[in-house]
Amino acid sequence: xxxxxxxxxxxxxxxxLRDALAVIADLGYRGxxxxxxxxxxxxxxxxxxxxxxxVASMLDRLGLAVVxxxxxxxxLDPWRKHxxxxxxxxxxxxxxxxxxxxxxxxDLGAEAVSFWSGVPPAGVTGGPADPAGDATGAASATGGPADxxxxxxxxxxxxxxxxxxxxxxxxxxxxxxxAADLGVTLGFEPEPxxxxxxxAGWRRLYEDLGSPPGFGITLDIGHCQCxxxxxxxxxxxxxxxxxxxxxxxxxxxxxxxxLEFGTGEIDFPPVLRALAEVGYPGLVAVELPRHSHAAPSVxxxxxxxxxxxxxxxxxxxxGQTTSLGCEMTTLDELRAAVPTQGWLGEALDRVAGDPTAIxxxxxxxxxRCGRGPLPGVPGWRTDEAARALLLAALPADRVAAxxxxxxxxxxxxxxxxxxxxxxxxxxxxxxxxxxxxxxRTNDTRLxxxxxxxxxxxxxxxxxxxxxxxxxxxxxxxxxxDGLDDRADAELxxxxxxxxxxxTAAGRDMAPxxxxxxxxxxxx
Amino acid sequence: xxxxxxxxxxxxxxTDDYERMAAAGVxxxxxxxxxxxxxxxxxxxxxxxxxxxxGWEPFRASQFGIRxxxxxxxxxxxxxxxxxxxxxxxxxxxxxxDGVVAVGEVGYDSMTPExxxxxAAQLALAVEHELPVxxxxxxxxxxxxxxxxxxxxxxxxxxxxxxVIDHLNEVTVGLVRDxxxxxxxxxxxxxxxxxxxxxxxxxxxxxxxxxxxSAADWGRSDPLLTRATADAMLAAGFxxxxxxxxxxxxxxxxxxxxxxxxxxxxxxxxxxxxxxxxLRGGG
Numbered sequence: 001x002x003x004x005x006x007x008x009x010x011x012x013x014x015x016x017l018r019d020a021l022a023v024i025a026d027l028g029y030r031g032x033x034x035x036x037x038x039x040x041x042x043x044x045x046x047x048x049x050x051x052x053x054x055v056a057s058m059l060d061r062l063g064l065a066v067v068x069x070x071x072x073x074x075x076l077d078p079w080r081k082h083x084x085x086x087x088x089x090x091x092x093x094x095x096x097x098x099x100x101x102x103x104x105x106x107d108l109g110a111e112a113v114s115f116w117s118g119v120p121p122a123g124v125t126g127g128p129a130d131p132a133g134d135a136t137g138a139a140s141a142t143g144g145p146a147d148x149x150x151x152x153x154x155x156x157x158x159x160x161x162x163x164x165x166x167x168x169x170x171x172x173x174x175x176x177x178x179a180a181d182l183g184v185t186l187g188f189e190p191e192p193x194x195x196x197x198x199x200a201g202w203r204r205l206y207e208d209l210g211s212p213p214g215f216g217i218t219l220d221i222g223h224c225q226c227x228x229x230x231x232x233x234x235x236x237x238x239x240x241x242x243x244x245x246x247x248x249x250x251x252x253x254x255x256x257x258x259l260e261f262g263t264g265e266i267d268f269p270p271v272l273r274a275l276a277e278v279g280y281p282g283l284v285a286v287e288l289p290r291h292s293h294a295a296p297s298v299x300x301x302x303x304x305x306x307x308x309x310x311x312x313x314x315x316x317x318x319g320q321t322t323s324l325g326c327e328m329t330t331l332d333e334l335r336a337a338v339p340t341q342g343w344l345g346e347a348l349d350r351v352a353g354d355p356t357a358i359x360x361x362x363x364x365x366x367x368r369c370g371r372g373p374l375p376g377v378p379g380w381r382t383d384e385a386a387r388a389l390l391l392a393a394l395p396a397d398r399v400a401a402x403x404x405x406x407x408x409x410x411x412x413x414x415x416x417x418x419x420x421x422x423x424x425x426x427x428x429x430x431x432x433x434x435x436x437x438x439x440r441t442n443d444t445r446l447x448x449x450x451x452x453x454x455x456x457x458x459x460x461x462x463x464x465x466x467x468x469x470x471x472x473x474x475x476x477x478x479x480x481d482g483l484d485d486r487a488d489a490e491l492x493x494x495x496x497x498x499x500x501x502x503t504a505a506g507r508d509m510a511p512x513x514x515x516x517x518x519x520x521x522x523x
Numbered sequence: 524x525x526x527x528x529x530x531x532x533x534x535x536x537x538t539d540d541y542e543r544m545a546a547a548g549v550x551x552x553x554x555x556x557x558x559x560x561x562x563x564x565x566x567x568x569x570x571x572x573x574x575x576x577x578g579w580e581p582f583r584a585s586q587f588g589i590r591x592x593x594x595x596x597x598x599x600x601x602x603x604x605x606x607x608x609x610x611x612x613x614x615x616x617x618x619x620x621d622g623v624v625a626v627g628e629v630g631y632d633s634m635t636p637e638x639x640x641x642x643a644a645q646l647a648l649a650v651e652h653e654l655p656v657x658x659x660x661x662x663x664x665x666x667x668x669x670x671x672x673x674x675x676x677x678x679x680x681x682x683x684x685x686x687v688i689d690h691l692n693e694v695t696v697g698l699v700r701d702x703x704x705x706x707x708x709x710x711x712x713x714x715x716x717x718x719x720x721x722x723x724x725x726x727x728x729x730x731x732x733x734x735x736x737s738a739a740d741w742g743r744s745d746p747l748l749t750r751a752t753a754d755a756m757l758a759a760g761f762x763x764x765x766x767x768x769x770x771x772x773x774x775x776x777x778x779x780x781x782x783x784x785x786x787x788x789x790x791x792x793x794x795x796x797x798x799x800x801x802l803r804g805g806g
Binding site for chain 1: 577578579581582616619620621622782783
């Protein structure tokens with residue numbers, strides 16, 4: 001299986017929400033962890049329902065899944081970070097906030113709404129309160145193993161400990177009820193320095209709540225490295241049955257500081273493998289709330305790292321990775337994303353029964369299923385996905401011939417859909433003539449689509465010519481699947497020739513082509 | 524001003540035309556399949572032409588911000604050639620395409636029995652594929668050709684509201700006005716209508732169910748005559764709303780009956796400030 005990566009909007013605090021979502025989607029993330037905050041869908045601002053609907057439509061358009069996070073720092077109290085929490089003498093505002101968060105989560109179709117316990121007054125947990133200076137993730141000058149070794153207090157924290165624990169259980173029970181009414185899944189996050197700081201604390205809370213079905217765990221991978229007794233992959237396995245939300249970041253043992261990947265101690269491929277092995281279906285969202293100042297670049301590096309780690313974990317083959325780093329889409333993902341009730345469902349049944357029926361159904365798929373972006377599957381439109389599924393519904397021995405006829409007889413949209421479907425179909429290299437046809441055209445969309453993952457079947461000479469044609473036609477090289485894996489010295493020579501011609505003519509060369517040439521020269 | 528040219532053969536035009544059309548306010552076109560000047564000799568020649576009408580030409584138009592749709596048919600002139608009639612069995616494939624918004628051009632050239640047969644067969648295809656029909660009226664013997672076309676249309680049982688009779692003039696407009704069919708006029712140098720004559724017809728017969736096209740093709744013709752006619756309407760006292768009705772809303776309504784007209788991104792009513800001057804290219 002492939003994991004779905006997301007990014008936390010608390011790492012885009014200096015972006016308008018709409019801009020943050022667009023950047024996150026453009027980078028190839030498939031979801032967001034949306035921290036409700038003063039400037040990001042403020043749950044206390046006017047017209048919440050309308051603004052929520054707007055965000056829902058943005059997410060839909062961008063194909064982003066969503067989880068709701070509630071760790072905003074000064075949303076409820078301009079003076080005291082995170083206050084009030086469920087542990088306060090008067091937690092009303094926190095409860096009200098969480099109720100709204102659950103409602104927003106329901107309206108956005110969020111996969112989970114995440115929250116935490118809060119930091120009890122010093123002395124209660126047996127460890128210092130909020131040792132890192134920021135319980136939701138930050139550096140601390142005083143950070144050290146002792147800071148976070150206290151673990152969760154639970155009822156055993158003395159008389160005050162019991163009082164806070166009762167408050168937490170009462171507050172959680174109220175939110176559990178609200179969430180159950182709205183069918184929203186809750187993810188409760190152990191947070192170093194808070195009353196519930198680790199997995200053991202979550203388990204006690206879960207039991208004291210009566211093991212309610214909608215109450216899962218939000219697991220921050222960095223936190224596991226920071227303070228859990230088990231190795232990180234084992235933490236994943238230990239909570240697999242309750243895992244509803246995952247945050248991911250690097251961290252060092254004993255220091256609650258959310259770090260960019262590769263700058264902490266975590267070995268990520270085994271962690272990703274564990275998530276895949278337990279069949280975790282949710283988002284794995286990057287949690288770097290102190291990196292907003294460089295958000296786009298940090299987010300770009302992060303997804304590249306995660307995709308490399310996925311490949312190292314054996315979750316996706318290197319050849320199946322696009323140059324943007326997105327995993328290759330699978331038919332199952334398309335099936336899950338396209339509504340197959342109604343017209344498409346009937347069409348698929350008809351094609352399975354009578355393969356010739358596809359000739360009339362395939363052209364109609366655009367007007368029947370719509371042509372908008374496919375939610376949750378970046379780079380695919382609904383009509384393309386519907387057409388790919390129609391092709392896949394043909395009997396296996398008819399697929400190659402069907403793809404050829406539908407391409408030859410297709411209008412541009414149908415041809416595009418066939419080209420995009422090729423790598424997903426059981427046809428070996430039989431459809432290479434279609435790629436050659438598409439590459440001969442002067443239609444930039446067809447040329448770009450011909451250079452997807454199926455282009456691995458093209459011989460090297462044809463592939464190089466096609467890449468050069470992209471540069472010539474102004475097609476971004478991000479369209480070329482596996483570009484860096486396959487680009488060679490011969491392509492460098494050809495690119496250099498084009499650069500010479502352009503220079504002689506006083507014309508510009510596309511920056512992505514120059515960058516490729518640089519990489520090839522450097523290799 | 525937004526203009527929808529409901530009949531223009533862009534295959535025969537250059538990118539300069541696309542540029543000037545976009546600058547003049549043309550945002551959408553329909554390109555009917557017709558003959559190419561040079562007679563075809565086999566069905567494969569049609570197939571490549573039809574493929575271009577649903578593939579390459581819409582892409583070319585899109586480079587200039589113009590939405591391109593097509594109508595597909597075996598034209599009346601070539602219906603007389605048995606080698607060309609072999610394309611009839613291939614038509615259903617194209618009549619299912621998203622970019623095909625009508626059957627056409629059908630009708631008469633020389634009013635032969637072969638033309639009768641092919642015309643009737645294609646009206647039946649229109650009913651089967653739930654598409655409107657674009658009927659070409661002949662250059663020669665036009666009045667009788669128009670009457671005979673109307674009779675064949677009536678006989679076919681198709682809703683006249685889904686039929687447009689094209690290339691009308693002062694002599695034939697009255698024959699069609701009360702039939703329930705749509706009326707189309709080609710503003711085309713020498714052989715068809717001119718902007719001032721078109722304005723006189725609109726004044727006499729009103730703007731309802733009226734379409735104005737350039738029918739520009741490989742002959743001596745001008746893709747900007749839609750705009751010239753719109754300007755002539757304004758100069759003659761028609762309102763901007765009248766112009767919008769004839770030049771945009773009427774063709775949208777007629778071809779919209781196909782259920783396949785896709786004008787997303789180009790349809791919005793023109794803004795009264797910046798967009799205007801940009802579209803006119805400062806003119």
